Amino acid sequence: MNRAPNLSRALVLETPVTVPDGAGGFAVSWQGLGTLWAEIRAGAGRERFAALGPAGEVSLRILVRAAPVGSDQRPRPEQRFREGARLFRILAVAEADVQGRYLICTAREEMPA
Numbered sequence: 001m002n003r004a005p006n007l008s009r010a011l012v013l014e015t016p017v018t019v020p021d022g023a024g025g026f027a028v029s030w031q032g033l034g035t036l037w038a039e040i041r042a043g044a045g046r047e048r049f050a051a052l053g054p055a056g057e058v059s060l061r062i063l064v065r066a067a068p069v070g071s072d073q074r075p076r077p078e079q080r081f082r083e084g085a086r087l088f089r090i091l092a093v094a095e096a097d098v099q100g101r102y103l104i105c106t107a108r109e110e111m112p113a
Contacts, residue, residue: 007037011081039063062105
């Protein structure tokens with residue numbers, strides 16, 4: 001890392017939880033695990049074909065302080081971040097620096113259901 005990160009955005013880390021849907025099946029609910037301070041940077045963009053024609057998609061790089069492997073505060077790919085009504089699905093997580101002080105979470109913004 002060339003510069004100190006600007007961890008100025010409060011993101012709630014959420015994990016999926018399977019709950020009964022009342023009709024014999026299951027639904028996915030999201031449980032908050034805590035707030036992480038982050039920096040969000042735009043990554044590479046691409047165009048893809050969607051149901052209504054071409055649509056743009058931008059990957060995001062979300063930088064957070066590292067937490068030990070196994071900690072509830074360490075993001076994982078099946079989880080997401082929430083910032084108010086905005087949702088960021090975590091696609092991959094990697095260490096951002098040799099010292100292991102920060103993590104880079106590659107994410108995609110999703111529209112709430």
